[in-house]
Amino acid sequence: MRIPCPFCGPRDVSEFVTLGEATGPRPDPAAPDAAEKFFAYAYLRSNPAGPSEEHWYHALGCRSWLKVVRDTRTHEIESAALAREGAR
């Protein structure tokens, strides 16, 4: 598998580590239902068979965190973007 790092170009998967599914923005710690929200954020996954948004880290490369949309049935990558840009 090759991940197209937006900065480095396509690189072998062995240069990356993944945290797994991107479970959305970190919840508001001050919200009244923060406990429930944090539980879902930390533990629950949609785990779809199909395109899935994931966090990947280019550990042996440019050290960027990426948001990657990858099909879990075929391993084909639909998009890869720098997480910091998506977050802005």
Place this chain on the structure above:
Amino acid sequence: MSKPMRLSNGGLLDRRREITFTFDGKPYAGHPGDTLASALMANGVNLVGRSFKYHRPRGIFTAGPEEPNALVTLRNGSRREPNTKATTVELFDRLVATSQNCWPSPRLDVLSVNQLFAPLFVGGFYYKTFMWPASFWEKVYEPAIRRAAGLGMVSRLPDPDHYEHATAYCDVLVVGSGPAGLSAALAAARTGARVIICEEDFRLGGRLLSEPHEIDSMPAIDWVARVEAELTSLPEVRIFRRTSVFGVYDGGTYGALERVSDHLPQPGLHQPRQRLWQIVARRTINAMGAIERPIVFGGNDKPGVILASALRTYVNRFATAPGRKIAFFVTSDDGWLTAQDVLKAGLPIEIVVDARAHVADALTRPLSRAGVRVLLDAVVSDAHGRPGLKHIEVRKDDKILQFEVDVLAVSNGYNPQVGLTTHLGGKPVWSEECGAFVPGELPPGMQSIGAAAGDFALAACLRAGMQAGRTLASDLGFASAPAAVPRADDEPCAVSPVWYVEHRGKAFVDQQNDVTAKDVAIANREGFRAVEHLKRYTTLGMATEQGKTSSVTGQALMAHLTGRTMHQAGTTRFRPPHVPVAIGAFAGPHVGKHFKATRYCAGHDWALENGATMIEAGQWLRPRWFTKPGETDWFESVTREVKTVRAAVGICDVSSLGKIEIHGRDAGAFLDRVYVNMFSTLPVGKARYGLMLREDGIVLDDGTTARLGPEQYVMSTTTGNAGKVMQHLEFCHQVLWPELDVAMASVTEQWTQYAVAGPKSRKVLETLLGDRFDVSNEAFPFLACAEFFWGDVPVRLYRISFSGELAYEIAVPANYGDSLIRALMRAGAEFGAVPYGSEALGVLRIEKGHVSVPELNGQTTAADLGLGKMLSKKKDFIGRVLAERPALTDPDRPSLVGFKPVDPGQRLRSGAHFLAIEAAATAENDEGYMTSVTYSPHAGCWVGLGLLKHGAARIGEYVRAYDPVREGDVEVEVVSPIFVDPEGKWLHE
């Protein structure tokens, strides 16, 4: 040496040179260009080994990697390679091979008595018996089964050869160098595209080496030579010979194995045995050809029964044959072409049997004209002879005819090599037109051509190659004018496969795993009808050739029994590697001492010069202790080091701890969010202990972080977690809070850092630094930090302590690290300074009650470790919310306390569990476990840290430290975890 079966001329051999080799200890000779199989055959050796289950005599059945029978043990000593297919071994000088699965020899094999029990040993018999008595399985049955199973024997010695890994890129990868592959490579290469062509054989040409076709009015092998020359002349072409593409992976990545030195007695100087290539290709042309299919009839495994295409290879390419009285049993036109070649080579043919009623005259005529008996609409039902083939029975119109022959060539059409096309999940589909499974959905970027795509005729292969090579290159933007397609005739290639012939003897479907037609019938009766069930129940297709000659036939038999079509039956799943690949090749160079890279500190050489024993700390090597002359065991050295630190001063390399520099306007705010305690309020020039949680509220890491400037912090982490913490911080910054003005980089490599600890540490630093820096308590109190220059070398100084002593850590750029430790030791000499290692470091921190790796085990909360008070209530931080979950705040959770043996002579061990004094040793009574222990010179006895239920409330109580795996059971007193200087006075002195 005489080679009785070598034809007097022909063949692609270098007859001027002779190569000698031995098989089962007997010497033989062959020529460069031979394989082991062809050389054995030329020497009249056709009985090569015995079969797996029934120990039936077996010979040479094919001429390639699909060989099920001719498995030998190649080489000897530590280079011994069991189960090597003689058909794929390029002959080399002094080659040594031995037969397998037979004793004392293939001819006289004792275990052939197994054949007597054959009626019992049917597919799946072991599931039905050997159940009684239960204990006999491990004692009696299993050992016997294990001894009988497995073919060859491993040397049990370390492999002496080395292996390389390499990566190559290309625009077009061509797999296979037959007519299809060569023309494809040529067409693609002429566009200027980067082309790699991989051929597993040692010669390019594929079937053209075995079949005397004409291309562009020249003999096919001359055409091959011409193409090879042109390809070699093109700068962007790489030709990988002896290289099997074995796997297709995601993103256009292919695995290929180059057998660099396997054709030599041993690898040359600086040469690996094999090189594992990872090839990244934008497009791929699969031109792997096709494999001929056998036919299932009685005795179809006898030595002498051979695939017709293989016989053609042996005759034409290797100028040899397995016998002198040859018969054919065919269902395809291609079989007749082979028969014609055999005739041309001057070998006598007894008979050609074709199951088809009608065969073109052009095919039969040359044979009948030569006086060969031809029988159409007939079948071979049984083959006989022991050990090799002696005669066959042919059935025609319910009459049985007998023929004395020693070779029977079978031809039943071809299976395109679809293996690689399925590695990413594509499923082959049955083509009625080809009478075979052809590729279904292909991996992205791949195209199959030639025989691999079910296009069997030569002209079609050449056409497809030229076309595919050009189109794929042009997809990538490489254009060229169309070139003429090499001219050749399309040979006839009709086939009407016959899967099964009524017979009397044993008829094999999978020859290597001894799976018979009867086993398929039993599987059907017992409900194992799905192709995967058939495979798993009977082991059909699970041998070293992975069903290349057997799977489709087995499926055909099952389809026939169940009334399903081939299409409904489908194939079993193909998996990499397409051909077996040595584990060592996958492992590559990263083995032995180089299994993982070793990280060295700048002070490494100095440490070794000074008696250090080193220890792995993750990938780092750190001094464990320093042996002084006269010391005989580690305990003595470590105790001396600890005592010296407590009484005077010691120096310890702490460079491997993670160091991360964090800059920016929001650096403080950022640290507030990743640490449980406050850092934005830390004054410049100060350091603070920090604790980090994971988002689930469990402790991630700890360390001190110092503020060197208004916008500059340096964080330290544990050695083992340095990478993990860096990744975590990057995540927090890049993903969670990119709006913060923070910049960070690991500076672990940049700084060599030594801890200088003990009451005389200040003296040592004063001596070292002189008036470069004032280290007095007033100028530089506990938890101060500073940066200054020593000449033009920057120095960082921290007043922090892991040992509980008055202590400093001093850091310089690592290029000066070696010099620093030497200077430190010189400065410390007059104060009795000693270096200390990680063992003493451990003793000192346990005595001080500091937690470390054994306590930060990913299962403990801050409160468990007695650090609950550090959690700031004034701010949010990673892990705050989930740390409040009920089970994590349960007062019953074990918490950190100290332990001392009640009998001070007793030793403690970590990993022991705590039980109340009178309690029975049961799970219900388990109250926690010991995390760290040490002999404490300060306490004069062993001391420990551990997690005990309600620990803090039980100081003064006695409990048992129960350690049955080491036969330990020690009564211990629960004490404060801080054994030295509980008020922390020393730190401030």
Place this chain on the structure above:
Amino acid sequence: MSEVLTFRSPCAGALKDIGVAATPGVSVRERSPQIATVIARGAIADFAARLKASFGVQWVEGSKVSSGGGLVLVATGPRAWLALRDAGSENLATSLGEGLGETAAVIEQSSGYAVLRIAGEKARATFEKGLGIDLHPRAFAPGDAASTSCAHLNVVIWQVDGAPTYDVAVPRSFAAAFCHWLMESVAEFGLKVL
């Protein structure tokens, strides 16, 4: 006591000539430049402008090398560079800090990396045995840089000229492991240590 701290390079003693051919296929030389990590803090345009104004270096976008007046900036990430300059009187990190001001964070790394200059006809064939990236001239040319792995080690590599000559920066503690990999991989071609 008037101690002076003396310098010891990361690869000291780790490289040796390997002579299999009259002309070795690859040469290697350890460089000891000053090094700093530079991380842009605000808008890249501001950073580029300061870089140009203070050092005369024209910034090149992407995974490239920007250089001028003896200063080389090798891109290692979207907002990060390894800055190198041959050792001289002026401290690189200090002068970068002053020259770039608010637009970047500068972190001293002169001892953080071993920097090797590897050149020769067989340099690509050698790197093929460790690097996962494509060094073919169509894919990687002088002025190109990559942060990647070589035989499992983090490296930063950039091409200096078409000889081809490459510079490789390896984290200091891994220098010995890298040298070991290099010596093994280059052995069949021969190595000259300059």
Place this chain on the structure above:
Amino acid sequence: MHYSFFSLLQNALTGHRGWTPTWRDAEPKGAYDVIIIGAGGHGLATAYYLAKEHGIRNVAVLEKGWLGSGNIGRNTTIIRSNYLLPGNIVFYEWSMKLWERLEQDFNYNAMVSQRGVLNLYHSDGQRDVYARRGNAMRLHGVDADLLDRDQVRAMLPFLNFDDARFPIHGGLLQKRGGTARHDAVAWGYARGASDRGVDIVQNCEVTGFVIENGRITGVETTRGKILAKKVGLSVAGNSSRVAALAGMRLPIESHVIQAFVSEGVKPLIPNVITFGAGHFYISQSDKGGLVFGGDLDGYKSYAQRGNLPTVRDVCEGGVALMPMIGRVRILRNWGGIMDMSADGSPIIDKTPVEGLYLNAGWNYGGFKAVPAAGWCFAHLNARDEPHSAAAAFRLDRFARGAVLDEKGQGPQPNLH
């Protein structure tokens, strides 16, 4: 038909014409008392114990492919109960007890081979962690032996003791651990269940749930709607996909793990061995193949295959640990899809939908669990209360913080 040496002999004499299907390949009926989704080890064992221990025979096991086409047919066959945490030890030890009498119980030789499982350690720290584990096992009445370097060397002289990057210091041995013939476990349970009336329906994929007023009443399948009073979900790597049909999100990601088998060789490796300094474990099958594996590929996948870097990583570990296997060739390499849970431990529990039960999150360790998971899941289905051996495997433990995190990796499934 009872299997024995005599039945084999008898059949041999009559040309093996007397054998009958191992299990009935049933057509689905319109309604059942209990439907179990997934004819893997767990689903089949559940059906078997429902029929045998609870007398509930009107049961269907629905399988989307062929019986045993999931992980039960792909795993590396290791069985052991050498766990660290109490909630796990009781469960896996119960499973081990069931393994020890399984073949006689269901009259099928699943080749349960208690050849011993040895986990190697390479540092004092690792030794102490294993001591903690071994002691926890002993407190639960489970066998555990802590071996030192010499003892390991005497047992397995071919390991790399002298040229190792991370020298072997010793190992934790569970003698009762070992292997079992994976496919045969599925076939044996299928036969036992089918003989007791359970319908095993192949090529029948569950595509939806019928839920009325918060209660399950049946399932939609590719072969039509089938009613049931209770439905048990036992679909291993597909847990999230199937649970999503009932509107649930689970603390699970599906990941690929690869496994390898070498060409067959004569007896070489007597036990199950795991490397403590790399990702590698190995045993030898009765057929002679070295069966081994290592770490996950690390990314989510439903593709049942992995990539080359992991293959290399596993083999590096292998040759680093036992240099003698360098020339042994890999015959076949495959991947299976596992439901990796957020704490690395399984879930056997009710769900918010009444009558719908969940058996999931087995990671790469659910083969050894097959007997006990079947036993406990059948118990839950039949009695509506958790079996004591599976009491820790509750779905709400994540929200409560009562996780069973053996490795201490936190809620990141790919690290377990």
